[in-house]
Amino acid sequence: MARLPVYLRCLLEVADTKTATISSERMAELAGVNAAKVRKDLSYLGSYGTRGVGYDVEYLLFQISRELGLTQDWPVVIVGVGNLGHALANYRGFSARGFRIVALVDADTAKVGERVGDLAVRHLDELPDIAADESVAIGIIATPAAAAQEVADRLVAAGVTAILNFAPAVITVPEGVWLRKVDLSIELQILSFYQQRRMGTAMADAVLSAPGG
Amino acid sequence: MARLPVYLRCLLEVADTKTATISSERMAELAGVNAAKVRKDLSYLGSYGTRGVGYDVEYLLFQISRELGLTQDWPVVIVGVGNLGHALANYRGFSARGFRIVALVDADTAKVGERVGDLAVRHLDELPDIAADESVAIGIIATPAAAAQEVADRLVAAGVTAILNFAPAVITVPEGVWLRKVDLSIELQILSFYQQRRMGTAMADAVLSAPGG
DNA sequence: GCATGTGAATAGATTCACAGCG
């Protein structure tokens, strides 16, 4: 369920305000979804609500954290230390949720040794050692598109079983390895698509409402 | 249709290899989806394929570009010039698709004047002027979560009708404004969720297959 | 013959509406 992390964030905000319980309706408002959806989603975790009252904020926080595996910390390696790799390495949202960046690697020897925050960039060839030493569970690909598939293959070979791909390329991984992708350019193209359609209809409307149209 | 940009990218790659036509099956392979889905998606644009042959690569490229509104360029403003804002400002994938970053703005006066690539950071208060002068169509929010809603309100007030939100917060916009969000931390949490479940089942399997289990 | 385009079938997600419980 891709919405659990959103609920988690909402609950953390609510917990700050010393609110003890929350209704599905209030939660839906905060999360920007339908109340029935909230209840159905939460019911998959078990019956953690109280009828007539709502959900206990602290208890639900714990249950969702546990379900998402956030009660343990996950060592993460970032491959590709360009602009995006830098930004991801410094992104506070990761550490706030128990994701610990344990290594930055790059294929470019010129970048090896460069310091980013607490870490020094290491070479891609060291990936197997790093993965083994640090028990890396998640790999982030922040390389150019052309390198993405090879990097994915190397991550898998090193034993990494979950990959987040920021490179604008479709990559394939073996059965049993989880893969998610974020394509920044695609997000803008989707917005462009809607803007484009708006203009199409705006023009059509203008024509239709024009005198004599 | 969120898959059109993926098809576009695949077609661009194929076009580089001087291939004149492409079948839905080959396209599906490149895009990592089902062939029937490709055909159904493309059929919404019109009947641009030839039975027994496939799709003309150049023609389809043009049709998809047009549908996505990529035949014109879209002025984009980025709000928030932290690590992520920097990375987005330098991201080549945007300009490659006709998205032109025309301004970087930040609420922090200490950042105003700082140069990032060709642009100097301007103050958030200048947003209405910038939006009007540059006909900004798309705004990108790369601020901390706490500032996101106010920035969105300001973008809307300045006439921006499409917003891409990178801040980890649910924001609301008026009817007629398109909003998409990318939450980096949520993507990792989803992977964590699957890893967590894998461990759960791995343990269950281990127990079940243990001698006497 | 071969690959598209598309109705029909299926699967999945969302919403409704209300029974059940505190």
Next chain:
DNA sequence: CGCTGTGAATCTATTCACATGC
């Protein structure tokens, strides 16, 4: 009485399977 939990209804997306046309 209020709010959860959930079966049923609805809507949307995906896949199948084949008629259609080059």
